[in-house]
Amino acid sequence: MQDNVLELTRVSKRYGAFTAVDDISFAIPRGAIYGFLGPNGAGKTTTIRMILDILKPDSGSINILGETSALNVRQRIGYLPEEKGLYKKMKVWAIISYFATLKGMDKRVAKARAFELLETYGLKDYAEAKVESLSKGMGQKVQVLSAVAHRPELVILDEPFSGLDPVNQEVLEQLIHDMAAAGQTVIFSTHIMQHAERLCDRMLLVAKGRKIFDGTIADARAIIPRRVILECQGDITPILQMDGILGAVEKSMEQSHAEPLSIGTRHWELQIQEHANPQLILQRCFESGIPLTRFDYTQPSLHDVFVHLVGSDAKEHHFR
Amino acid sequence: MKMIWLIAAREYTENVKTKGFWIGILLFPIILIAVFFFQTILAESAPTRHYILIDQSGQYAPAVEAAIRQEHQRRILQEFVAYVIEHRKEANPEQTVANADAQIDQLIDDVDAGEVAALDQWLDSGGLNFALTLATPYLREDAPPFVEPREQFIQAPLPEGVDASASPEEIIEQMRPWLSGGRQLRVDASDGSDGSDYEETSDLFALILIPAQVNNSILRPSATPLAMNQSAAGIQYWARNLTDVRLPNAIERSINSTIRNNEFAARGVDADIVREVQRTRLPVSRLDPSAEQGQEAVSVADQFRQWAPVGFVYLIFVSLMQSVQYLLSNTIEEKSNRIIEVLLASVTPLELMMGKLLGIGMSGITTIIAWLLSFLAFILFYPGNQAEALGQFLDVLLSSDLIPYFVFYYLAGYALYAGIFLAIGSLCNTLKEAQSLMMPMIMILMLPLATMTYIAQDPNGPVARIMSWIPLFTPFTMMNRAAAEPPLLDVIGTTVMLLLSIALVLWLSGKIFRQGVLRTGQPPRLMEIVRMLRQRH
Numbered sequence: 001m002q003d004n005v006l007e008l009t010r011v012s013k014r015y016g017a018f019t020a021v022d023d024i025s026f027a028i029p030r031g032a033i034y035g036f037l038g039p040n041g042a043g044k045t046t047t048i049r050m051i052l053d054i055l056k057p058d059s060g061s062i063n064i065l066g067e068t069s070a071l072n073v074r075q076r077i078g079y080l081p082e083e084k085g086l087y088k089k090m091k092v093w094a095i096i097s098y099f100a101t102l103k104g105m106d107k108r109v110a111k112a113r114a115f116e117l118l119e120t121y122g123l124k125d126y127a128e129a130k131v132e133s134l135s136k137g138m139g140q141k142v143q144v145l146s147a148v149a150h151r152p153e154l155v156i157l158d159e160p161f162s163g164l165d166p167v168n169q170e171v172l173e174q175l176i177h178d179m180a181a182a183g184q185t186v187i188f189s190t191h192i193m194q195h196a197e198r199l200c201d202r203m204l205l206v207a208k209g210r211k212i213f214d215g216t217i218a219d220a221r222a223i224i225p226r227r228v229i230l231e232c233q234g235d236i237t238p239i240l241q242m243d244g245i246l247g248a249v250e251k252s253m254e255q256s257h258a259e260p261l262s263i264g265t266r267h268w269e270l271q272i273q274e275h276a277n278p279q280l281i282l283q284r285c286f287e288s289g290i291p292l293t294r295f296d297y298t299q300p301s302l303h304d305v306f307v308h309l310v311g312s313d314a315k316e317h318h319f320r
Numbered sequence: 321m322k323m324i325w326l327i328a329a330r331e332y333t334e335n336v337k338t339k340g341f342w343i344g345i346l347l348f349p350i351i352l353i354a355v356f357f358f359q360t361i362l363a364e365s366a367p368t369r370h371y372i373l374i375d376q377s378g379q380y381a382p383a384v385e386a387a388i389r390q391e392h393q394r395r396i397l398q399e400f401v402a403y404v405i406e407h408r409k410e411a412n413p414e415q416t417v418a419n420a421d422a423q424i425d426q427l428i429d430d431v432d433a434g435e436v437a438a439l440d441q442w443l444d445s446g447g448l449n450f451a452l453t454l455a456t457p458y459l460r461e462d463a464p465p466f467v468e469p470r471e472q473f474i475q476a477p478l479p480e481g482v483d484a485s486a487s488p489e490e491i492i493e494q495m496r497p498w499l500s501g502g503r504q505l506r507v508d509a510s511d512g513s514d515g516s517d518y519e520e521t522s523d524l525f526a527l528i529l530i531p532a533q534v535n536n537s538i539l540r541p542s543a544t545p546l547a548m549n550q551s552a553a554g555i556q557y558w559a560r561n562l563t564d565v566r567l568p569n570a571i572e573r574s575i576n577s578t579i580r581n582n583e584f585a586a587r588g589v590d591a592d593i594v595r596e597v598q599r600t601r602l603p604v605s606r607l608d609p610s611a612e613q614g615q616e617a618v619s620v621a622d623q624f625r626q627w628a629p630v631g632f633v634y635l636i637f638v639s640l641m642q643s644v645q646y647l648l649s650n651t652i653e654e655k656s657n658r659i660i661e662v663l664l665a666s667v668t669p670l671e672l673m674m675g676k677l678l679g680i681g682m683s684g685i686t687t688i689i690a691w692l693l694s695f696l697a698f699i700l701f702y703p704g705n706q707a708e709a710l711g712q713f714l715d716v717l718l719s720s721d722l723i724p725y726f727v728f729y730y731l732a733g734y735a736l737y738a739g740i741f742l743a744i745g746s747l748c749n750t751l752k753e754a755q756s757l758m759m760p761m762i763m764i765l766m767l768p769l770a771t772m773t774y775i776a777q778d779p780n781g782p783v784a785r786i787m788s789w790i791p792l793f794t795p796f797t798m799m800n801r802a803a804a805e806p807p808l809l810d811v812i813g814t815t816v817m818l819l820l821s822i823a824l825v826l827w828l829s830g831k832i833f834r835q836g837v838l839r840t841g842q843p844p845r846l847m848e849i850v851r852m853l854r855q856r857h
Binding site (some may be wrong): 049050055070071074077079080081082083084085086087088089090098099101102103143146147255 | 326327330334337654656657658659662663668838
């Protein structure tokens, strides 16, 4: 058994003068839940289409499940495209079973599987309904199910969470966890960091067609310094002199998004090094007699990492 | 291959579930049944029409009455023949039909020749009663009695207060309220059950006015034709209904026949001799040199065979239009829904395309088979003289080699056009966009339809031959020529051309389809399509 289900080596794709994907390389190990992150227009969908051999890369090579083209192993892959749509006139179970049979599943097995999935993920009552009668969110769930009904080794979901309400987002997260537990590799793209944070073992961050980060969530968090948040009155100079403190920023009330502070209280964000111990900082506060009203030691969120890494580029793309 | 079947099966079952498919299937038999039943019902329910005859000349009233009687007898005879055919004994059908046919043929022939005497003969020999006696041995025991059709044209008396001897202009002026439908006639109506008379009212259908000086208006070859403003000269036939021309035609025939008889008498020619001369004729036998010896006579069946291809061309056209439209809208649905991406992650574009072609093709064939079956069922369950003719038509079809031609050209035409329309569909995101790209194709498709009749009349002429060699027209034109034994060069050459073009079209469509299905935005310009065709995958 090989280690990586998917390897991209220096893959590029251009549309005329516009470079959609620029020299991207990465590998995805078997059994991982892999987040594919990036702002809108970063080249996520183009990359996914190239992985599936719907588009041909201009240069570079792709190895998927040991093959050079996804078409050779398409029965072992499940794919949910970014834009969602189903045959409106078909029944829910029939559409799941149809896509499963297209992936080589036996007709009767596929039908049983469709009902099983619908029951597990809360759509049992809609099995005989026509797709056109479903709400958008339900339709999307049906589409996710039809993409994974044939138990593919590799599942690629393009923006699976968009358009789902929080409850159904959780159902989908559960589905992804279930698949990972069954040994399936799941790749999903999103621009909502919370999902990646909760689900991913590893993540790939792209912007403007370039790879910006590839690694575990812990690696990503390590990119930007950890922070300690202090709220106190008076001077915090004794703390700034400590070893491992990179700097401090005082934030106004609006910036901190915190509850209104009492008069004279200031909000500080300390950036600390990896090895710095928050315990020692807290201890120094007591020793220096700083009157703390808040002491917070937080891991940087992926959101912060994302903004940090993509920065102004992302904004530019957003409003392009 | 399995994927192609899966896609084809889905396309087929989904198409079969649509309303449009069933409308398409049911429309044909419904129209068929409607046409025949309405014909019967209309014939039976034709209203009684009242006319007024004013003969100031005193010479032509009998001729007009004879014309109307003759019209009635014609209907009786026609219905009687239909009745005999419907209720004849199975054992000896040919003879009865042949007899009746011969009789009615003779009669219609005679009437066409302006021969009023023919009907008199028919009446003299006993008319309907005689015919019934003649036919009874051939009828089944359980046959219902023959119901004589009602008289359609009945003479009404002149309304009170109208002076029949006034000048024509005055009469028309006096009659105007009735002619315009403002007033109604009081007429006798006999109740069928007890024979008692009672009065009812009715519209005036026609006023036939024969002026006293009508003989002055007789046209002779030597006389100069009447000027246009004198068009009301001669016999005046006043009626608001301009479509029912049976009455004026019959009157004109009958009166002209009488005038000619008078003319013969005036010039000292024996009218009986003339009548005999007029009924003398030499038949023209229409023979077909391609038929076997002894079978050369051109029968009705042969004519059917000659014209059947036109029907097939039309069938190909209708079915093709239906199929390609569905193919187009279905591809566009998949494209606009982005289902296509999921499909392409599962199957190759070529498999998808072939699956669609096959699935929709099968539903097209289903429609045609359903039509043929309903046609057959109609013939079996609707005995009557019209269905008789249809049965003959069916025999011709089944015995000739038109069916294999049809199957081949239907499939070939479908593959050719479906390939093109599928490529168009793959380039568009909405039906509206597709419409503009479709226009040229629809125009091209109309051409074989427009030339259909012409080619049937001159199946091996230059137009037919040239069109046969244009692959887009080959299926239609060659189908049209199928019964005319086109030269072997044309048959083989165009078939090879056609098959090569189908291969080329499907290959190119495959290229466009592959790139087109993932396109978004506006449909491409011509140059972009050319670039797509050049691209190698």
